[in-house]
Amino acid sequence: MVVLILRLFWTFFLIGLFGFGGGYAMISMIQTEVVTHQHWMTMGQFTDIVAISQSTPGPIGINSATYVGYTAMLNAGYDPAWGILGSFIATFAVVFPSFVLMLIISKFLMKYKNHSAVESTFMGLRPAVVGLLAAAALLLMNEENFGNMSETPWQFWISVAMFCFAMIAHRVYRTNPITIILLCGITGMLLF
Amino acid sequence: MFDLFKTFLQIGLFTFGGGYAMIPLIEKKVVDEKHWVGHEELVDLIAVAQSCPGIFAVNISIFIGYKQRGVWGAFFSTLGACLPSFLIILLIAFAFLQFRDNPWVEKFFKGLRPAVVALIAAPVFRMAKSAKINRYNVWIPIFATFAIWLLGVSPIYIILIAGLGGYAYGQYLRD
The missing domain is CATH 1.20.120 (Four Helix Bundle (Hemerythrin (Met), subunit A))
Structure with a gap:
């Protein structure tokens, strides 16, 4: 043991x-x-x-x-x-x-934040992080998460609608991400 | 200290x-509500957390906790981020079969997955602003996106190259 x-x-x-x-x-x-x-x-x-x-x-x-x-x-x-x-x-x-x-x-980092070498390193890092995040989102737009357009059209189009809803709620209305996740989960229970 | 624990507990529970x-949740709670770190600092932090070994989300909680309250702050925010996972997984491990066969649970997850993807995609443009993307460096995120998404390059190499590139460029400008 x-x-x-x-x-x-x-x-x-x-x-x-x-x-x-x-x-x-x-x-x-x-x-x-x-x-x-x-x-x-x-x-x-x-x-x-x-x-x-x-x-x-x-x-x-x-x-x-x-x-x-x-x-x-x-x-x-x-x-x-x-x-x-x-x-x-x-x-x-x-x-x-x-x-x-x-x-x-x-x-x-907190000590050398304003050191020029650290600053220029982050100059290169920051734009790359934006790319990292975009790639993470794109990689997740797959069949496992959205369903298949021809095989499971019902799940696919509802998933696309939920994606748009979540995007608009988050970006435009600043809805709390927790609320968005719970709402979409409950909608899934009712529709799928 | 309790505030750190509670905030990361919420983040761990709903991720x-x-x-x-x-x-997105860290942005909302830690940046917009508590102002523990700024938008720009969060971008830096993501780069650091990504290039360190270990669990990305835990690395972020360690830095923010440490910045606020030193080592104990780091300890409590990490505890908060890990505790929900730990308890929920134990619960599921006890009652695995009932959980897996429940169609309602499956439907709930099917419904929330597209929302999770949207929540990951949403901060990209706000981060582009914090990262001060302009027409001279916009090729960097585009290149990084395609290298990871289509060529399957590991993000760790992108971070390494970008950091070294930034450092070299800085040295070049000074000379």
Whole structure:
């Protein structure tokens, strides 16, 4: 048991330390470690975890670490109380490296914010971030989120309408994003 | 301190779809309501959070918490951002089968997904303003968008190249 907990910690510590590029990149790392190397679960179980991590609130990296920690303990034959400990260890381990690194970087940034080298670096970074965000939105405009125009036209056109509604509500009326998400979720329950 | 915890708890609770989906809510809560960081600072922060390892949204919460209240501020805002995920996932893990087979839950998610995409797309133009995009540097976001979207280039390389490019250009201007 102690060995499994230490392994969980170490695995997720490494994932947190080397997990560049956000949630989706992290998921492939978690998959390699958890399914292929450590054999903590089957690929089918892992796919379920990813699906749930994507469709529940919160960062995908945190969601999947919590879930993997729990499942790994249960699969090893321990009861749910130990599963909770596994979740906690995995979640803590995945956050810890970036917590320390970000503290150092935050300190450095606030101190040297007006230094010319930092300023010119951000001159290049800022426009690129706008592109990053645009690409993230474009990548999400896919069949998984909107449905297929010819196969599931009902879902597709309603999704397009919801997209437009959310855009207008947010940009023009400054509606709270939480309200928009809840409204669209409830509409989905009624129409789909 | 409690305010930091509460704000990030809300952000963690209502962010579906990970990282970037958090940005509109952070903009609303942290920039417009609390004024903890400015619009321009948020753009810088996204660049930093993206180029550090770890979870994007957590990285953002660490910086904002640290800026407001030092190390403990960072601790409480991170705790706030992670706690909803942790509890909700545990709950689901306990009752996995009932959850997955419930058609209402599925429909709810089907409905909110397009809204999440819209909320990620919406800040692009406001950010373009904060990032001071003009006709001389507009090629940078366009190039970055297409490199990531169509060529599948990892955002981390875009950040690295843009940062180095900005630094080199700054040095060149000074010489």
